[in-house]
Amino acid sequence: MTEKVIPLADHRYANQVPVIPERLEAPTGRLADAFARPLRDLRISVTDRCNFRCVYCMPKEVFDSSYTFLPQSSLLSFEEITRIAAIAVSHGVEKIRLTGGEPLLRKHVETLIASLSALRTPQGKPLDLTLTTNGSLLRKKAQALRDAGLRRVTVSLDALDDAVFKRMNDVDFSVEQVLDGIEAAHEAGLGPIKVNMVVKRGWNDDQILPMARYFRNTPFVLRFIEYMDVGSSNGWRMDEVIPSAEVIRRIGAEMPLEKAAPTAVGETAERWRYRDGSGEVGVISSVTQAFCGDCNRARLSTEGKLYTCLFATGGHDLRALLRGGRSDEEIATVLAHIWRARDDRYSALRTSQTADLQRPLRKVEMSYIGG
Ligand code: SF4
Numbered sequence: 500m501t502e503k504v505i506p507l508a509d510h511r512y513a514n515q516v517p518v519i520p521e522r523l524e525a526p527t528g529r530l531a532d533a534f535a536r537p538l539r540d541l542r543i544s545v546t547d548r549c550n551f552r553c554v555y556c557m558p559k560e561v562f563d564s565s566y567t568f569l570p571q572s573s574l575l576s577f578e579e580i581t582r583i584a585a586i587a588v589s590h591g592v593e594k595i596r597l598t599g600g601e602p603l604l605r606k607h608v609e610t611l612i613a614s615l616s617a618l619r620t621p622q623g624k625p626l627d628l629t630l631t632t633n634g635s636l637l638r639k640k641a642q643a644l645r646d647a648g649l650r651r652v653t654v655s656l657d658a659l660d661d662a663v664f665k666r667m668n669d670v671d672f673s674v675e676q677v678l679d680g681i682e683a684a685h686e687a688g689l690g691p692i693k694v695n696m697v698v699k700r701g702w703n704d705d706q707i708l709p710m711a712r713y714f715r716n717t718p719f720v721l722r723f724i725e726y727m728d729v730g731s732s733n734g735w736r737m738d739e740v741i742p743s744a745e746v747i748r749r750i751g752a753e754m755p756l757e758k759a760a761p762t763a764v765g766e767t768a769e770r771w772r773y774r775d776g777s778g779e780v781g782v783i784s785s786v787t788q789a790f791c792g793d794c795n796r797a798r799l800s801t802e803g804k805l806y807t808c809l810f811a812t813g814g815h816d817l818r819a820l821l822r823g824g825r826s827d828e829e830i831a832t833v834l835a836h837i838w839r840a841r842d843d844r845y846s847a848l849r850t851s852q853t854a855d856l857q858r859p860l861r862k863v864e865m866s867y868i869g870g
Contacts, residue, residue: 516815517816517820517836519820523828526621526831528590528591532839532840532842538587538797538838540592540594540765540797541592541594541596542598543584543595544798544799544801545598545608546574546605547569547801548604550601550635550672552669553669554667554699555699555727569802574801575803577610581618583799583830584618586830588619590834590838593626596630597611597629597630598630600801601633603632603640604636609643610647612644612647613648616628629651630652631695634655635680641680641686644689649689652684652693653693653695654680654681655695657703657706659713660674681719691719692718693719693722694721696710697726698724698741704741714780715773720780720781721780722780723743725782725787737786742784742787743783746782750780756774757774759771759772765796768783785846789844789849791843791845791846792844794808794844800814803816804816804818807841808844817830
């Protein structure tokens with residue numbers, strides 16, 4: 500049998516095994532990168548597998564039955580993930596989001612959540628521990644996740660119309676099951692629950708208003724995400740992006756909106772409130788309005804590479820350090836050096852880079868690095 504090339508495997512991306520600096524340093528919780536951005540948010544991909552084949556993320560033509568996912572031995576173990584997370588927290592990380600792939604497909608993920616929920620910031624505060632899911636397993640797992648210490652979840656849902664949703668997820672999964680998963684998460688006490696909708700022109704933009712109507716007057720916050728050029732397999736085109744300004748215009752024409760203040764520095768969503776007090780929506784304008792200026796996020800891939808930008812072309816191989824017997828102090832020093840050198844601002848530079856078709860960047864896939 501001929502196997503498909505694995506676009507996620509190491510040889511396709513530049514990966515660096517970090518060199519251990521001669522002088523080791525203790526974390527201070529006050530790391531800053533080349534643009535004075537702190538490290539506050541760590542997104543951890545716990546699996547590269549997903550049970551959906553969303554057209555913008557894991558299209559079936561690439562991720563089909565002959566596609567080879569990472570072997571179990573490549574994945575970071577829960578102990579390894581917790582160790583890296585603890586080091587990142589000592590450097591100032593306050594928020595951890597588990598992603599994938601679909602994170603609930605990772606066996607016993609609640610065991611990992613229990614370990615992560617025991618971590619404390621240098622000020623003694625618990626972490627903002629959350630998870631992004633397609634919702635398919637929430638009915639089954641919500642209570643166990645809450646019991647393990649998860650605080651909230653973000654659920655992806657790209658349409659309210661079943662036919663449109665099934666065309667987006669490409670595996671015949673129904674809207675009803677996702678809505679039931681959201682209810683289960685709410686009943687289990689996970690909250691606030693955010694619902695993310697990626698908007699792709701011509702695919703699901705007719706769902707903007709039905710989604711807004713449905714989630715208005717509920718405890719759930721709906722957020723619209725501009726379709727992004729993450730990875731190299733989704734054939735992204737700028738004319739398929741619906742700018743957030745257009746989303747707000749369309750909703751506002753029927754349900755008047757006003758801008759609301761951000762709740763935190765580095766927040767990716769811009770908040771808009773319904774004028775009649777019936778809730779709020781968010782827009783994530785990753786294409787039309789870069790938010791690199793405040794970006795405080797690092798990403799740990801399924802197999803332990805650290806990426807300092809969602810659009811990175813290469814990662815830093817922390818797994819090699821973990822499995823090479825390096826101490827926490829050595830790894831913490833490496834992390835400090837990586838973050839200080841960070842000058843990523845891909846979205847801000849997107850126009851010039853994506854226009855340069857002679858030198859297309861091979862970006863890492865979202866299912867590997869986490870969204
Ligand atoms: S493009 Fe990179 S640096 Fe800019 S906001 Fe996104 S992840 Fe952060």
